[in-house]
Amino acid sequence: MAATRLISMHLNKGKSIQQCLKDRTDYAQNPEKTDDGILVSSYECDPKLVEEQFALAKSEYLHNTGRHYHGDVIAYQIRQAFKPGEITPEEANRIGYETAMRWTKGQHAFIVATHIDKAHIHNHIIYNSTNLDCDRKFRDFHLSGIALHKVSDLVCLENGLSVITPRKPSERSRRTVYPERKSFRDEMRECIDICMEQKPKDMDELIKLLREMGYEVKRGKYVSLKGRGQKKFLRMRSLGAGYREQDLEKIFSGESTFTPDPKQQQKENFADKPESKVDMLLDIQAIIAKGKGPGYERWAKVHNIKQMAQTLLFLEEHDLRDYDELAEKAKAASDRFGEITEKQKALEARLVEIAALKKHIINYSKTRDVYAEYRKSGYSKKFFEEHREAITLCKAAKEAFSNIEGKLPKIKDLNQEYNEVLQEKKKTYAEYRQAKQDMKDIQMAKYNIDQFLKIEEQDRNAEKQKTTEQTL
Structure with a gap:
């Protein structure tokens, strides 16, 4: 549409x-x-x-x-x-x-x-x-x-x-319909869903978890929350059924069970589908060093588990079961992308050359009579000042022609070559986009495998160090 x-x-x-x-x-x-x-x-x-x-x-x-x-x-x-x-x-x-x-x-x-x-x-x-x-x-x-x-x-x-x-x-x-942006209330409900998965025993513990996730909490007659980017506090009672204080208190007392927002649950289910894109693993240690908080750290660990699963699916789909083969394929994809990029640059450069030459030929045809008069005037300074632009264009055209070997091409031939190069560029562009995506996918998979192996190595070293300390 x-x-x-x-x-x-x-x-x-x-x-x-x-x-x-x-x-x-x-x-x-x-x-x-x-x-x-x-x-x-x-x-x-x-x-x-x-x-x-x-x-x-x-x-x-x-x-x-x-x-x-x-x-x-x-x-x-x-x-x-x-x-x-x-x-x-x-x-x-x-x-x-x-x-x-x-x-x-x-x-x-x-x-x-x-x-x-x-x-x-x-x-x-x-x-x-x-x-x-x-x-x-x-x-x-x-x-x-x-x-x-x-x-x-x-x-x-x-x-x-x-x-x-x-x-x-x-x-x-x-009549074009655009998707709705996620509201602050949607984000709050999403964060409460994550916190409730930790099974807090009461409202105080839930508020503590929300603070760890970056929310400011104001307690009075009603509980109000303010997250990143919000200008005003929003009351929990405005989040709808299941997220109001009285609803949550019933859950803590055991009178009812927590049911996540169906809209948010639908989004999470979609994110868990196998066709989700492979994303980079996050550096958990860097997140801890920045003081992002336990809530953010838990989210990062869940993200890494999902992305590692997507990476393994990608490797299985492409029948990549050996690390050396993966590294070789990643290098080949990078080299392929480099070759097509250079070809695209060469075609673009030729298009610029043809366009510039056409421009010089047209300028020369328009200004050569003026330049002939300029020569007849004995290169008069007064004549030059009166026709500065035309004479300058003619000189530039003649200088460009001096770099061409053989006969000067016709505009018709240049137009034909321009169209041929343009069509070749369009054809190569499709290959360029595919090569770029292929390189991105396999490089991302290799990066995730490298990070996973690095984490495993760190865990083994930590276990060895722990065993050594216990022995001593």
Whole structure:
């Protein structure tokens, strides 16, 4: 399911086209939101030079047509948000790319940046209002938002995703449902569940355990709790049935038994499923040294037991029963990831080279006449100051051409090579993501086994030392 919105991007007062585009594209490609830039794809442009290439296309459009509009739209942005849990970031980026390609019919350059910093994965698609031939512009039309929704829905259906069925077109972008955040009361109930597993004999002992877990307790007519991040105390009576003081007193007196919150129990059961991800073992000694408290220490030990079980399941699924084989596989996965990373970097570098060369060729074609006049003037300083920008661009282009062996390539050939390299990069990107995940999984498993063996060695040494002291 994808909620979409089409936004016109205008030129801001006091800023150039390139500055305005950079502000928008920098936000869209924020590394913290796009997994260090991995979740950014593009069509007929380089994400690192997108604002320059868009601005260059607009300059060429003005040169070709002579048309200039006050308050013109410099680009368009499509925001495409997906239902939480229904899609992976890689699939979202691919669907965003396909949506943009169908919407622009391949006639406009664009970038697709997938953000994963929110509960819902969403795309920021920015496409140039000027087409690739630099002779026409995209014009927003009546009910274009509905047309965009239909394109997006069609792509989603073809990829097995659900679509929104709104009552009214205006409700469409407001019907996405996001998961609820865990409230402070939910966290309190969860901590009380953990404490009650220790079978405290009365309220005083329960409060002691809650303090060990980091809660501040205020006792008066009612018992109130305040945890990390809370601004105000919350009364236990507000936690609901089973967690109020009178309910807990009945449990301590033996009149009733403790029943954990069914919602929280459901979350714990889900966390115990075999398909949970393998996580790192925690350093219990470091936790004790930091003074986190017995409650946190107990939780860390339970976490380590669960993660060690997940690690053993992972090794069994991959038929890894020998430590040397595990170490060898971990090294091979790391080497494989390094190779693909280097290949990706080489492809990206070539894309930058092609884009830069295209830019120089276009600049040279526009400025060579001015440079010829500059030479005829005897390299006049006055002429240079009047045409500084054009002459500088021409010099830069000529310097770039001097580093090329053989005949200068044509723009058409560069465009073809750029598309071929781009397709290769997209193909390699899928391998890159898989290699990264494989390396992460097996390195995590090896780390956990190493930590487990280290703990066993420490326990054996401690037992030997204890036996020696008893003998003496």
